[in-house]
Amino acid sequence: MIRLYHFPLSPFSRKVRLTLAEKKLEVELIEERYWEASPDFLRRNPAGKVPVLRIDTKTLSESQAICEYLEESVPTPALMPRDLDGRFEVRRLCAWFDDKFNAEVTSKLLYERVNKKIMGQGYPDSKNVKAGAVRIKYHLDYMAWLLDQRRWLAGDVMTLADLTAAAHLSCLDYISDVDWNRSAVVKDWYAKIKSRPAFRALLADQIPGFPPPAHYADLDF
Incomplete structure (x- = not known):
């Protein structure tokens, strides 16, 4: 039995959900209001x-560690390159999105627009929202630069780097904070990932009080 404690608009949860789906592993999804810090949840992850992720008797935390555990335990289809340099590049980009992109963009837009209200932490900080809206342009341009040289973000095949980036961007797309017209190559990349069977569950997500835009689940944008 595989059980995932997650929150629908957590990019880190989505990253693991995409990995599980690409590996064709059946999972029971349990929505967790992690900010309430229930004793049961803190026993699963003191952080x-x-x-x-709960697999039989094992409890796993941290999205990158979980995804690499899944990659090693279920190696097909591969989401990490076999060569050393390729694995380095995937890990570098995963860190880019989970650390830099999250700090500069996801936390500034998603947290301010959605999480604050759900968690009862007040109103959006307009300075943070403005900062996130500015920084996402830089990141989209960086992705465009990568994709001008490669078929996928880390190379010629889809990897965990693409799933990580898509996890963050899909959360922001849910709240219409991605300008897909800024780069045709980035838009085409996202359309390829968005149309994969592994993405279907994400496109069905609904957050009460925050309906997604019409284009969110439209495979043709």
């Missing part, structure tokens, strides 16, 4: 963060 108080989602996602947490």
